[in-house]
Amino acid sequence: MNKQGTLGLFSFSVEAALSALTRHELMSSPPGTTRKRRRSPRQPRRHPPPPVPAAKPPSITLPEEIIEEILSRVPVKAVTRLLCLSSHWNSLLSSSRFMKHHLLSSSSRPRLLGGIYPHTSLECRTLSLSRPLSTLIQNPSLDPPLFLHPPLNVGPVPRIVGCVNGLICWIHRFHDNYFHYLNPATGGKATSPCIRRSMTGDSVFMHGFGYDPLRDGYKTVLIDCNTAVDDKAAVVKVYTLGSPSSWRKIAGFPFVPKDYETHTDGHLGRFVCGAVNWLAERADESLMIVSVDLVEETCREFSLPPADEGDGFVDCENLWALGGCLCFSYDLDGLKFVVWQMKTYGASESWAKLFNITYTDVGIDPVTNFFPQTLFMVDKGVVLFDSDKDSVFVLYDIEQKSYKELEFDNNGVWFNTNTYIESLVCPTRYLRYRGRGSAATLPIGVRKALTN
DSSP states (O other): OOHHHHHHHHHHHHHHHHHHHHHHHHHSOOTTOOOOOOOOTTSOOOOOOOOOOOOOOOOOOOOHHHHHHHHTTSOHHHHHHHTTSOHHHHHHHTSHHHHHHHHHHHTTSOEEEEEEOOTTOSSOOEEEEBSOHHHHHHSOOSSSOSBOSSOEEOOSSEEEEEEETTEEEEEESSSOOOOEEEETTTTEEEEOOOOOOOOOTTEEEEEEEEEETTTTEEEEEEEEEETTOTTSBOEEEEEETTOTTOSEEEOOOBOEEOOOSSOTTTTBOEEETTEEEEEEEOTTSOEEEEEEETTTTEEEEEOOOOOOOTTOOEEEEEEEEETTEEEEEEEETTTEEEEEEESSTTOGGGEEEEEEEEGGGGTOOGGGOOOOOEEEEEETTEEEEEOSSTTEEEEEETTTTEEEEEEOOOTTEEEEEEEEOOOOOOGGGGOOOOOTTOEEEOOHHHHHHHTO
């Protein structure tokens, strides 16, 4: 509860208590006193003076902008409890403006997203959220563990498609025709309508999840590529969370997804600047970036940075989202890790090399054939990525060209390259209907408030 609400309740309780105490003192004699002798009927009756009303404690009224600023820094679970305080608070805290304000405040406290493999099974059935990265970096320690408990039970073998504004989107790795959505902070869940896709051995699927800022909606992208036919355009389908029109096709063009033999997350798109991006190959096997604009719902391609590595062998190409920019990385000769950054999204001429490090300079043994995953840009010049050592992360300062190892107890959790932030965004807010193949659940206490 904020300061205004606390003062209001305190003011009411004090006023009521003083009023009751005053009435009680007027109606009864204080203990230990004797009754006065009744006056003679001949004497005129004297009426006691009227009681002095109790002084009301001063009330403090804060502007609504200040209240909103204070509550935007409150954890989600505490905010959902305040929804039931009054209709005014319900209207304030469930408004789209406050949700965006709270989301902006939470964006400075990202967490890592990971999964747990039980000791009795090779199938991952749960997802876990780490402690805030700012806390981990400032105070690295093995106790408590890196990931919080209890984990989120989401079913067998979840494959995370994306995590945007506190909404996690995933599919089950094998034979799942539904996409699933979850906000761990509010407990809101939803499932997409069934999608029909080709099941031939030559089909490769690319998935993506992102946010449409123009329509304030969340969209999922599925690209079905037939690798056996070079000149066949990929089938691109888009689903808007809550849309009654279900999945719909948009125009595509011929391309072949990049072959990821060792990097299973390569076919998962990177969401940057309102678009989802993947690496793909042209007919001449040169690499390019395929992008689906979620606002215009159009496909486009643009070039990667120019190759200036001489005769070096480039391998393990991948895309990342760092600091709100699209990044491209690769391994050079098994000795270096190179990362480029697109300064202006969509402008191929804006590619600039972010950093070029030798593995041994950051404590990584090149013999292990380990390829780092860039997880998060802490500041403009500091990047966090994992290392070849279990439970060890590398914090690399680009300007100083220095690094620091951070060791945590990961407790058997594998890491995903997505980061999660707490938010009030709820998938049920976008569900306008309940039909076959579409479902949503939310705790009863906040369901009505968040779906207004």
